[in-house]
Amino acid sequence: MCFRGIKLSRTKKIIIGGIVVISLMTALFIITREEDEYPDYSKVDDYRMEWFEGTWECEENPLNDPDNYTGYIKLKFDDKGGFRFYDGETDKTFIKGFITLSGDRYMVLTCNNGEDEFNPPPTWDTMGPVEEMKYKIKSEDKLYITYNENRRIRSTLIFSRED
Numbered sequence: 001m002c003f004r005g006i007k008l009s010r011t012k013k014i015i016i017g018g019i020v021v022i023s024l025m026t027a028l029f030i031i032t033r034e035e036d037e038y039p040d041y042s043k044v045d046d047y048r049m050e051w052f053e054g055t056w057e058c059e060e061n062p063l064n065d066p067d068n069y070t071g072y073i074k075l076k077f078d079d080k081g082g083f084r085f086y087d088g089e090t091d092k093t094f095i096k097g098f099i100t101l102s103g104d105r106y107m108v109l110t111c112n113n114g115e116d117e118f119n120p121p122p123t124w125d126t127m128g129p130v131e132e133m134k135y136k137i138k139s140e141d142k143l144y145i146t147y148n149e150n151r152r153i154r155s156t157l158i159f160s161r162e163d
Contacts, residue, residue, distance in 0.1 A: 048101055052077040056143060056159035057088065062123050063144065063156035073121055075159055083109065085121060094119045095127075107145075108132050123147070123155035 008016070060071035074088040077099065084096040095118060097111035111118060111129045120127040124147045136144040141161040147154045 048104070049077070049081055049099070050079070051137070052099070052143070053079055055162040057162045058121075059158040059160065063158055064153060065123055065155055068123050068155075070121060070123065070157060073157070074162070093117065094121060097129075102132075105134055105136070106132055107135050121155075121157065123157070126154070 054077060056075040056077075058070045058073035058075070060069060062068055062070055072087050072089055073094070074086055076084045076086070081098050081100070082096070083099050085094040086092060087094070095109070095111045097109060100108045100110070102108065109131050111131075118129060126149055127147060131147070134146040134148065136146075138144055138158075143159045143161075144156050145159065146156040
């Protein structure tokens with residue numbers, strides 16, 4: 001191998017070849033790697049919180065669990081990022097707290113119920129007081145919120161705007 005009159009020894013050729021191979025493997029890893037486990041919370045889109053504001057009614061069954069009834073659940077977001085999941089028939093609160101949006105797919109629910117009042121929806125029964133959820137805006141009046149457990153989808157609740 002020769003670069004404009006520079007002769008390289010066999011050892012140098014092997015080293016340069018190794019560097020090229022490692023560089024290509026690193027580039028391939030970066031291009032094909034999976035999405036980060038935790039999103040970058042420094043890029044929070046607070047202005048989007050306005051879109052969530054109002055009362056939402058849950059559909060009768062979760063997307064991936066037709067045997068659980070969830071039609072009684074309502075969700076209310078206020079203008080300051082507060083939220084409240086409650087029973088639409090009895091007005092009893094299940095969980096309440098604050099929401100932080102992270103980009104256009106993730107939200108963090110930080111619940112501030114007392115221990116005796118913390119009662120997540122039935123399909124989210126293993127939920128903790130601080131939980132990252134995935135959300136998807138399906139239309140102007142439709143919101144999907146997905147609870148994952150150990151990186152697997154546990155349940156997706158479908159909400160329709162009530163206001």
